[in-house]
Amino acid sequence: MTTRNHTLQPLLQAQKRRAVLPWYFDLGGKAAFLVVALAACLLALIALAQTGRVVSLSYDIRQLKGEEQQLIWEREDLLARLARAQDPATLEQWARENGMEPLAPGDVTFVTVPAGWSPAIAVSTLAREP
Amino acid sequence: MSELAVSARRRTLFVMGLFCALAMVVFGRLLDLQVFRRTFFLEEGLKDISITKVIRARRGHIYDRLGRPLAVNLKGYMLWVDGAQLGQAIREGKLSPEGALLLSDLATFQDEATTRTFLLGQGKGNIPWTRWVEPQAVERLTALFDGTERPEGIYLQYGLYLEMEPHRSYPYGPLFAPVIGYLLDRGSPDARQISEYTGTLGVEEYYDALLKGQDGRMRMERDPLDNSIPIGRYEEQAPIDGADITLTLNLDIQYQAFRRLVQAIEEAEARRGDIIVMDPQTGAILAMASWPTFDPNDPARCAADPTCRELMYTNPAIARGYEPGSTMKILTMAIALEEGVVRADSAFECSGALNVGGYTIHNWNGLGHGHETMAEILLHSCNVGAATINLRVGPEVYYRYLRLLGFGEHTGIDLAGETVPPVRMYGDDGWSETDLAVNAFGQAISVPPIQLATAVAAVANGGKLMKPYVVHAIGRQGVLNETPPTLRRQVFRPDTCREVTEMLVSIGNVKGENGGPFVPGYRVAVKTGTAQIPIPEGGGYEPHRTIASAIGYAPADEPRFLILVRIEGNTTIWGEEVALPVVRDLTRFLLTYLQIPPTEPMEPQGP
Numbered sequence: 120m121t122t123r124n125h126t127l128q129p130l131l132q133a134q135k136r137r138a139v140l141p142w143y144f145d146l147g148g149k150a151a152f153l154v155v156a157l158a159a160c161l162l163a164l165i166a167l168a169q170t171g172r173v174v175s176l177s178y179d180i181r182q183l184k185g186e187e188q189q190l191i192w193e194r195e196d197l198l199a200r201l202a203r204a205q206d207p208a209t210l211e212q213w214a215r216e217n218g219m220e221p222l223a224p225g226d227v228t229f230v231t232v233p234a235g236w237s238p239a240i241a242v243s244t245l246a247r248e249p
Numbered sequence: 250m251s252e253l254a255v256s257a258r259r260r261t262l263f264v265m266g267l268f269c270a271l272a273m274v275v276f277g278r279l280l281d282l283q284v285f286r287r288t289f290f291l292e293e294g295l296k297d298i299s300i301t302k303v304i305r306a307r308r309g310h311i312y313d314r315l316g317r318p319l320a321v322n323l324k325g326y327m328l329w330v331d332g333a334q335l336g337q338a339i340r341e342g343k344l345s346p347e348g349a350l351l352l353s354d355l356a357t358f359q360d361e362a363t364t365r366t367f368l369l370g371q372g373k374g375n376i377p378w379t380r381w382v383e384p385q386a387v388e389r390l391t392a393l394f395d396g397t398e399r400p401e402g403i404y405l406q407y408g409l410y411l412e413m414e415p416h417r418s419y420p421y422g423p424l425f426a427p428v429i430g431y432l433l434d435r436g437s438p439d440a441r442q443i444s445e446y447t448g449t450l451g452v453e454e455y456y457d458a459l460l461k462g463q464d465g466r467m468r469m470e471r472d473p474l475d476n477s478i479p480i481g482r483y484e485e486q487a488p489i490d491g492a493d494i495t496l497t498l499n500l501d502i503q504y505q506a507f508r509r510l511v512q513a514i515e516e517a518e519a520r521r522g523d524i525i526v527m528d529p530q531t532g533a534i535l536a537m538a539s540w541p542t543f544d545p546n547d548p549a550r551c552a553a554d555p556t557c558r559e560l561m562y563t564n565p566a567i568a569r570g571y572e573p574g575s576t577m578k579i580l581t582m583a584i585a586l587e588e589g590v591v592r593a594d595s596a597f598e599c600s601g602a603l604n605v606g607g608y609t610i611h612n613w614n615g616l617g618h619g620h621e622t623m624a625e626i627l628l629h630s631c632n633v634g635a636a637t638i639n640l641r642v643g644p645e646v647y648y649r650y651l652r653l654l655g656f657g658e659h660t661g662i663d664l665a666g667e668t669v670p671p672v673r674m675y676g677d678d679g680w681s682e683t684d685l686a687v688n689a690f691g692q693a694i695s696v697p698p699i700q701l702a703t704a705v706a707a708v709a710n711g712g713k714l715m716k717p718y719v720v721h722a723i724g725r726q727g728v729l730n731e732t733p734p735t736l737r738r739q740v741f742r743p744d745t746c747r748e749v750t751e752m753l754v755s756i757g758n759v760k761g762e763n764g765g766p767f768v769p770g771y772r773v774a775v776k777t778g779t780a781q782i783p784i785p786e787g788g789g790y791e792p793h794r795t796i797a798s799a800i801g802y803a804p805a806d807e808p809r810f811l812i813l814v815r816i817e818g819n820t821t822i823w824g825e826e827v828a829l830p831v832v833r834d835l836t837r838f839l840l841t842y843l844q845i846p847p848t849e850p851m852e853p854q855g856p
Contacts, residue, residue, distance in 0.1 A: 177479035202420030207504035229846035
């Protein structure tokens, strides 16, 4: 019968670690329980904080969505009001009440601005002309 | 190796094999549940603990060419009623008589029997009670039933719920009704279900898919009270809002056209009428108005009225054919000049009567006009002259041009409801030479106004047949796509068009007020038409009713707009008396509005 000898490297390394950190393995039952309880509390706190943050953000998002919806409705309402304000029938009535009349082609003077003139030059030059 | 060791090894291997097999079975089952049927089990599980809500896409707005809103979405609600909860409230005497009366008034969605069952407290299930609840009714409901508002709707007592449902609003009401269209609840076979509002008529129908967008979905875990769990599973598929559409129509031009049309119809005590204002260079429609019309804000009410219902499914400007009368002579003349059958300085004897195939053609006044040039034939609207020209052109050529001008086929305008009346072409059953002769002055041929406007625009713009269109641009998710003008084909040479335009300008020069220029300072091309109304059964024409029409474009040399007016009379009305003043007023308005400078002296020159 042949036998093979192996060096159990991992076990040796574990033995070495145990020698370096003896206090960890020398904890009594109560101390170990306390350490575990503390660790669990810490983890719970972290989880709770995370969850709280998620819940808080979730409410914020919901509120923002509600506000967004509200703003969309306000925009729609403003568009409708804008349309009513721009109603040509209303504008015409208002203009007539204030003594205005529609322009006829002959009432408008068209002035040809030479090419290359800027609007400012055109206005100042044409204003000087009789 | 001893026998014992071998036996031990075998037993070990057997046990290991057994465990491996069991592990494989477990692994296989795990694979089946977790991988192959994962989605199914996930869905089944989520069904019990989650709720799915539809996030409605916003329907796109419609704007005029200058960005003024023509169709928007206002905040609106749909009322749902839960039969069990309402029944309990009724049995316990909690529902006030005022509340019951309000519910009874609002019940429009269900039939009378269902409504009565629910109001007697015997209803079952959750049913839609009414849609597009008026704001005043919402106020009364929330006051009477103690409402709690949430983003998705308003929860009321006794099983009532106001679900948010946007209300499509058209701020200018009837002004754009046949062009823009409206939203209609086409109904569902099951009254307990609601159906989607569908775009009906005009732009709303033609671009319905683009305007309505795509609804999204939201799925979240819920608690026993149906509230969402903030830390639960949450999935959202965002909605894609509908595209915003900018039309080529201009509110100011539309208003002026509509106002003037209504005025002309009232003055002439006519039956109805239409106006089209088009940019002949591009085919863009600047205004399209019809009267009488309907209010698109309340299609349900309109549908309940038989007179109104007749109006709400068609746009007469693109669907109602008519015999164009003498306005057709513009095309007859253009075809003859293009083919070289006549020249601008050719002259005919307008005798006052012409017999073709046993049918005698008369002029509108029954009199002869004597020796006439081509321009005079148009000016005096000589039917005999136009018929003579057409007989010289010949049927093959004439009807080939009608086809080229798009007669008998859709113009392709981007509006729902375009209808094309059949045109009896050369070679069709029943065609005769008389058709060729009378078609020359717009009889025995039916076209909707849009078709005639498009064909005459081809004469106005130098021979190009453009595709008419009403959508200038479509904006979606921040990207704006403009509609380019579409050239269908070149029909006439520019020289031909110039000659015809000159003839029409010579008409314009004497058709203004007091026989002066149509609009002083401007060259305006015009032609009027008075058409008889065919009797659908029995043939012939109505003796005492006519359709007055007129077409004009300006400035004649480089037209910026073309106006077509059609007014259907209850009596005999004439294009020159009824339709031409409308074209004149609109031309005056447009020349000023579009800031088009004059090219001619403003005052008539003295001798």
